[in-house]
Amino acid sequence: MPGTRPGMTKMQLDDSGFLSIGSQNLEYRMLGPRPDAAPTLVLLHEGLGCVGLWGDFPDKLQQAAGCGVFVYSRAGYGKSSPVALPRPLSYMHDEARATLPRLLDAIGFQRGLLVGHSDGASIAAIYAGSHQDHRVGGLVLIAPHFFTEDAGIASIEEARKAYATADLRAKLARWHADVDNAFQGWNGAWLDPDFRQWDITEFLAYIRVPMLIVQGEDDQYGTVKQIAVAQRECYCPVEVALLPGAKHSPQREASEPTLKAISEFVARVFANEKAGVV
Numbered sequence: 001m002p003g004t005r006p007g008m009t010k011m012q013l014d015d016s017g018f019l020s021i022g023s024q025n026l027e028y029r030m031l032g033p034r035p036d037a038a039p040t041l042v043l044l045h046e047g048l049g050c051v052g053l054w055g056d057f058p059d060k061l062q063q064a065a066g067c068g069v070f071v072y073s074r075a076g077y078g079k080s081s082p083v084a085l086p087r088p089l090s091y092m093h094d095e096a097r098a099t100l101p102r103l104l105d106a107i108g109f110q111r112g113l114l115v116g117h118s119d120g121a122s123i124a125a126i127y128a129g130s131h132q133d134h135r136v137g138g139l140v141l142i143a144p145h146f147f148t149e150d151a152g153i154a155s156i157e158e159a160r161k162a163y164a165t166a167d168l169r170a171k172l173a174r175w176h177a178d179v180d181n182a183f184q185g186w187n188g189a190w191l192d193p194d195f196r197q198w199d200i201t202e203f204l205a206y207i208r209v210p211m212l213i214v215q216g217e218d219d220q221y222g223t224v225k226q227i228a229v230a231q232r233e234c235y236c237p238v239e240v241a242l243l244p245g246a247k248h249s250p251q252r253e254a255s256e257p258t259l260k261a262i263s264e265f266v267a268r269v270f271a272n273e274k275a276g277v278v
Contacts, residue, residue: 028072040068040112044120047186050078064263096126129203204233216246
């Protein structure tokens with residue numbers, strides 16, 4: 001079971017900085033009380049995201065939930081180390097199985113939830129479905145992918161065109177030290193023909209903690225079929241917030257309803273833990 005290993009030295013987390021996880025140098029932000037002092041929400045960003053692209057959402061979430069919030073950029077994103085291209089099609093599995101356990105140990109994570117968006121939500125689901133980690137009390141999955149859909153692939157193809165011919169590259173270059181590494185690592189994997197077989201629904205039946213799915217009604221990368229498969233395959237409680245007027249990033253497009261849904265879910269998880277409700 002993942003956890004702080006005997007004799008392991010906990011690092012002192014500054015408000016921002018870098019973590020060395022193996023050969024990776026990962027940028028991070030830490031808001032509120034530190035993981036060894038209070039419950040912590042660990043935020044896992046989308047396929048083109050990073051620490052900076054969360055905007056002020058982590059700050060608002062920390063205030064609304066009243067616990068610590070830890071945000072980091074995976075390798076290949078933001079100011080973190082680049083990755084070798086092409087990415088393996090197992091890159092989300094690799095992140096969940098190799099990097100995330102070491103990161104949680106490194107920050108002294110004791111108790112909290114994983115909050116993932118898009119690719120980050122998939123990584124959180126793989127982690128919870130493959131690790132008996134009793135420190136993780138729940139999952140918040142924002143616009144998760146459990147399998148590929150034609151509409152989502154079409155939107156990713158549109159992103160490739162926008163990157164090559166419009167201003168998407170310039171916009172992303174504000175946030176990523178190596179913007180081509182970030183974009184090609186994500187886009188190249190998702191548009192690989194073999195990625196059509198990508199499917200993580202097998203992990204859903206093994207998740208043993210409450211789950212909240214937050215999705216925009218107009219999500220261009222995934223339909224409500226993603227929600228349906230979680231409701232069908234999970235044995236854990238699955239709550240859903242399907243938000244009108246939001247697309248793939250409800251934390252930006254419907255910020256207040258998203259914050260309300262997440263903070264109320266987090267409060268229920270902690271209250272149930274305190275009461276001894278499994």
